[in-house]
Amino acid sequence: MRKTPFNKTKIPFLTCILAALLLLSAKRLSYTGKLYVTMFVMTIPLVLSIAARDEKAYPVLWFAIAVTGSAMALSLDALSIQYAEILGLNRFISRIVTVLSGRPGVYGPTYLSLDLMLLYTLVCLVIFTLSHQRNPGMLVTYFLIGTASYLTCLLIFAKTLGLDGLGYVPFVLCLAVCFSVLVGFYASSNSYYLVWNPAFRVKGLAGVVIALLLCVVGALPMAVGQIHKSVMFLAAPDVDFEPTSPHDFNDKFRPSFGWLPVYLEGTGYDVSWGEISSQDLSGVQIVVGINVRDNLNEDQQKTLEDFVYHGGSLLVLADHTFYPDESHPFDCVMVPAGIGVSFDSARSILEEGWGRGNLMFSRHPITTNIIDESQTQIGTGASLRVKLPGKPVVVATCGFADAADLMNCNSGYLGDLKYSPGERLGDLVVVAEGSFGRGKVLVFGDTSPFQNGALALSHDFLDNVFSWLSQRRASPSGWLPHFAFVACITASAILAWRATSKAAPRRTALGITILCSLIAAAIAGFILLEIPVSFCAPKKVRFQGATAVVDRSHSPSFSSELWGVRGIGGLYQNILRNQLLPVQMEQFDEEVLYRAETVFIIGAQQSYSSKEIDFLEKYAEDGGRLVIATGWEESRGTRNLAERFGFRVEPVPLGGFHAETTWGVLKFREGWPVSTSRQNAITLVSAWGRPVAVCRQVGQGRVTVVGDSMFLENMNLETLSEVNLANIEFLRSIAF
Incomplete structure (x- = not known):
């Protein structure tokens, strides 16, 4: 040779x-x-x-x-x-x-x-x-x-x-x-x-x-079409569309979608509620069915088939262990599209959740610019069965299909949520799309990305989802x-x-x-x-309603895991309760900031540029509320910003402590003194004679500096099992 x-x-x-x-x-x-x-x-x-x-x-x-x-x-x-x-x-x-x-x-x-x-x-x-x-x-x-x-x-x-x-x-x-x-x-x-x-x-x-x-x-029929930004939610007794309440601390335990229609209306969609009938579907492009249980009669099946076949879009949001016989009321459309919902729970093999790199995103319009699983907020849901012409969109490479427990009816037939030999391991489809005539069928095995608490992180993903569904295809794509x-x-x-x-x-x-x-x-x-x-690239439309922005563009100290130890899910939940939409900002965006009622900067470790500081100063002068939570260890990122407003975090560690205040006993985890050179500065909280939370009026707005980068994190504010009422009341006074 x-x-x-x-x-x-x-x-x-x-x-x-x-x-x-x-x-x-x-x-x-x-x-x-x-x-x-x-x-x-x-x-x-x-x-x-x-x-x-x-x-x-x-x-x-x-x-x-x-x-x-x-x-x-x-x-x-x-x-x-x-x-x-x-x-x-x-x-x-x-x-x-x-x-x-x-x-x-x-x-x-x-x-x-x-x-x-x-x-x-x-x-x-x-x-x-x-x-x-x-x-x-x-x-x-x-x-x-x-x-x-x-x-x-x-x-x-x-x-x-x-x-x-x-x-x-x-x-x-x-x-x-x-x-x-x-x-x-x-x-x-x-x-x-x-x-x-x-x-x-x-x-x-x-x-x-x-x-x-x-x-x-072959590709153009999948991409060309007219845009109709109209959404109809199917009325369902099990779905909670109630708005959040400032004093309802149990809202994080139930799936609530009250902010989803608000967000869609704020980004230019016509939103309505109705049933599967020719009259209600007239003029509608997207039908959203959330945890639909009731089977459709023959007339409703025919109406839904005609709606999707002639170009309508169907968004199906299912959940774990929800359909014992593995049939869905919308199977008349889903089965021809090649998608089915399994009676199981798609779980991550990792204890901390899906984790970075665990979800695999196919190249698809709804995954455009989605590089991190935290941007989707997909959690525990049902795995999907997909065959041609269906297409897997999001696949859990390291997930397992936890078998349902038919004896556990009080907890929705959930299994033990642990991997057992014999359960399917790896490559579980959690989001899939299919075609039926000229219409689109998109199925999620989990409702979490659409719930109130997830919108702060999943809003870009939802923009992609509804933008793609709002485009009516000009001709069938099929095979x-x-x-x-x-x-x-x-x-x-x-x-x-x-x-x-x-x-x-x-x-x-x-x-x-x-x-x-x-x-x-x-x-x-x-x-x-x-x-x-x-x-089908979505044209970004800014939410026109009231928002509160959490800046993530300057390497903050908090975790991207929403309810993790160092996450800020509790902060997002309190923002929602005060009738603001939380927005996590991945890149410094002046338009997003200027529309916000409040801006949170938490333990930023990357310095702000002079131009960015000038903008934040103008933002405060025009009536915005700026909350900076930082310790001395992270102060290199916010030093120039804080000094512009006359504040400085001193290198004197105070550690964790409790402070008696008018809001109650506040809890600090890693406190540092905050000094100020401005006459109009007000000390809000002090410890051992040193101020640790200070604010001052700037123009028509207000700037508050809290000398603890962990003050707004879950362990200090609110977890899934505990609520710190005094810290929450203090948060309301400085931010809302």
Whole structure:
């Protein structure tokens, strides 16, 4: 077997590999952009080989591997292909794991690393088809070695660590190393031809153009349409739309949606309540059904089917262990759309919740600019059953389907909320979308993102959801993207074959044809994903009502976990009770701030610029209320801001203490003295003769500095089980 000699493309090739790794680690690019740009970068050494007329161009293989990985990821997402479910591989291999480990289990593709196995198989096939001296025996050998490596790793880790919990992580890493080594050995034992002639150049370019046109035709029906911003909520006795009350501290224990219609009206939607009837649905674009229990009669089913089929949008909000027979009143529309609701609870395997990176977001209009699971506020809900033409939108890679407890009817049939052997583990769909005629069906297995307490963090996500649903499609999409995808690959393969079959041996022509088909698949997947996202990008409409902004743009000290120890869910709940909408600001936005009644700055550790300080000063002078909670340890971020208003946090630790005040006994966790140089400053709270909370009038507004960055956090204000009434009353006096 002849090995590829060292050539001049090695240095630019290594440079491109490094550039590709850097691009893959970029945070601002979507995963589709990362894959596509990486594929483009890998064409550079390929072009250099072509320019040098290197007929045994080694870079063609690495370009082909980059294209194969990109095409696989983009195609599976664009076509909503759950390959493991379709082939039944995950259940088959789960049985193998059960036999090996002695513990029953049903695992998703991520836990079984089936994506790596699929990628390895495709790469081996690409190496075989592109190699100069094809050896079917070697292909079979490396495939069998890869399969043996997979089963060996599966045996070792299933027997020792087990795949439960996060035990699959070392299994995946070990498997990735094994496959990388095998691919390296297999690739280095072959040489590769690169055919590049005028005919191929012309027809290859024509193939790319045809691929683009076919995919655009397949994607446009999903993206083009008129916008109708009208929403109708279905009246349901179990759904609470009551407004929040200042003295109702039990509101966080019940699902309440009173602020959702208020928020929608404040962002330009016409909101109504009604039933499924032709009269109520007239002029409505989006129907929202929250925990719908009552079955529809035949007339209502026909009305709903007609509404969605002719372009209406249906938003279904379900919840955990809510439908014992796993049927939904809207199945007349959901089943044709490929979506069903399971009778279980989709839970995170991690005790602290889903955690960063646990939820996987498909490329979709509703996930645009959503990079963190905290922006969705998806919690414990039902897992969804999805089949074509349905599409998973949000998937819990490290979740498990907690079985319902039929004896626990008082708690809604909730199970033990702990993973038990035999429960489905990994790749649980928690948000899915489907098509029915020209209409859209979007199903959530959890209502949490739409509840009052979540709006502070989930409002951008909800903007995406309702913006996408408000767009009425011009024509049915259905299976059109799948047909366009197949037509794109077929056209590219035919043109590539005709261009190369006469200029090269048939075996070489076949390899180039397969490479062109992979390029077409990557292009098709990218376009089918990106066009709907680009055309349906939500136009940001600011909420026109009263708000209170919590600044998160300057590295605050509080946690993004809403009800965590250092979270600020209690603050958000109190903002709602005082009839303001809480808004968590991720980037400094003057328009958002200027509309706010109150602005909270909590333990900011990144300094404010002079321009930002000037704006906040003008904000206060025009009547805004600014509350700064900071200790001396975090004061580097707020020092310049506080000094502009005449305040300074002193480096004298007071620790945790209780202070007798007119509001009651206030609790401080890490107090620091606050000094001031202004005559009109008022000391609100002091300890050991030192002021720890000071305020002063600034123009028509007011600025308050509390020398404790933890004062507004849950443990000091309000948790799910405790309420500090004195601190809450003090908060009301300075902020509302």
